[in-house]
Amino acid sequence: MRRVAVSGFGVVSPLGNSAELAFATARSGRSGIRVLDLPHYPFANRLSTPLAATAHLDEAALFTSMQLRMLDRFSLFALFAANQAVDASHRALAGLDLDRAGVFVGTGMGGITSQDEGYKTFYGDDSDRVKPFTILLGMHNAAAAWIGMEHGFRGPNMTYSTACSSSAVSIGEAWLRVASGQLDVAIAGGAEAPLAPGSLKAWCALHTVAQLDPQEPHASCRPFSGNRSGMVLGEGAAMLVLEPWDRAVARGAPILGEILGYGLSSDGSHITRPSVEGQAAALRCALQSAHIDAGAVDAINAHGTGTQANDSTETAAIRAVFGARAEHIPISATKAVHGHLLGAAGALECVLSLMAMRHAVALPTMHLQTPDPECDLDYVPGAARDGVAARTMLSNSFAFGGSNAVLVLGAGD
């Protein structure tokens, strides 16, 4: 297997539209979660929790009119983040055999905004004027396809939809293909734009979203806190350029980090209730894949959604794998500030983790105000911790459906 370098990042997120900005905002603890306003979200008054972490992209300035007609919001996010990543890679595509270049995108809900709009036209407005490109906008693999077309890639063009672990899976699968020698470059990551009215309402109906904190709405998502009440949806995209380590070094590329391994497991038990055994199995599988012991892990980016079930289960799984040492590993739950980007969450958290290692920082878990006896590890509460010289991190993604994925990340030195 070849070493695999990360040579480019791209981010669209509630914390800003670059890796640097998203990292700086996460480090400061400033939250991208806000109350949805009626002018922009006409159905907000019908949501039990009108909250989300929204991304802001000047689409009219950044895309052609053709792209604005043909690409759903999640594809626009994906394409913008992918182009950022390619630009940041200092010409990773120069001289590339395009047959050996692939795209790997994770998304949970695909082009739900366009589908929702089509349903509203047909059912809500009783109109037959459903837009002709609704299928092309709405299909899950549209984002990957547009990225591939943008750069003329002719290798595998793959889309993974394993709910909240989708983009940890897409990065892991891309890593496997680059490491095995099948590909020379992969653009990998995730994209999600789930804030369509019907989708927001459906999430509220599931009773997994946080209650609105009327005093501090931006602090409504409280991972690992005793008073946590659920997750808050977010939108955005994060993309990475992966290439063989030796190629990146030979061309003098910026090396932003390294993918060291990737573990998968399935709970095999319940559609939503997480399993300690399932999550621990994914953690162990990841360590095995990277050929490292548990003792080599310096820090963890938790799945940390802020739901009752996830956070206590994840804590128990980390304890099961790391034993007493679990208490000495800094664990960051950044969803407190960027929300749950579902199929893009794993990719955004992968980027934030690699940035954290480069800056020797453990990112904070914000809004952790109340101790919970079932969540008794070091979550870096309330403020970033400087001087954490982590060289190896895990990034956890645990999904509805019991699809667990864990990435092993290296600082890249």
Added chain:
Amino acid sequence: MSTTFERLSVILQQSFNLAPERLTPDATLAGLDIDSLGTVELLWKVEEVFRITIPAAPINPLTLSDVVHHIDQLVARSAAPLAKPPRVSPATPGAQAHPAT
């Protein structure tokens, strides 16, 4: 009142950014860089402007005059009495949308 061709030209100028001098009756859609997807989008706009329903079956107009011909036929048909079948709801008593077997 504008002719069908003139109204079609307005759609092409507004939605496809085409210069009016390129819009002649014998101009081909391919020559105007309107591919199969572009044709679908054009017909969607045509439906709205001319208040007609274009059948779901694929149609492949070659030139702008072909498009005009299609539109004129459909406009004439929709103007005829009972040209458009009434909507039948499965809930309508006596409706036979899904005959019992």
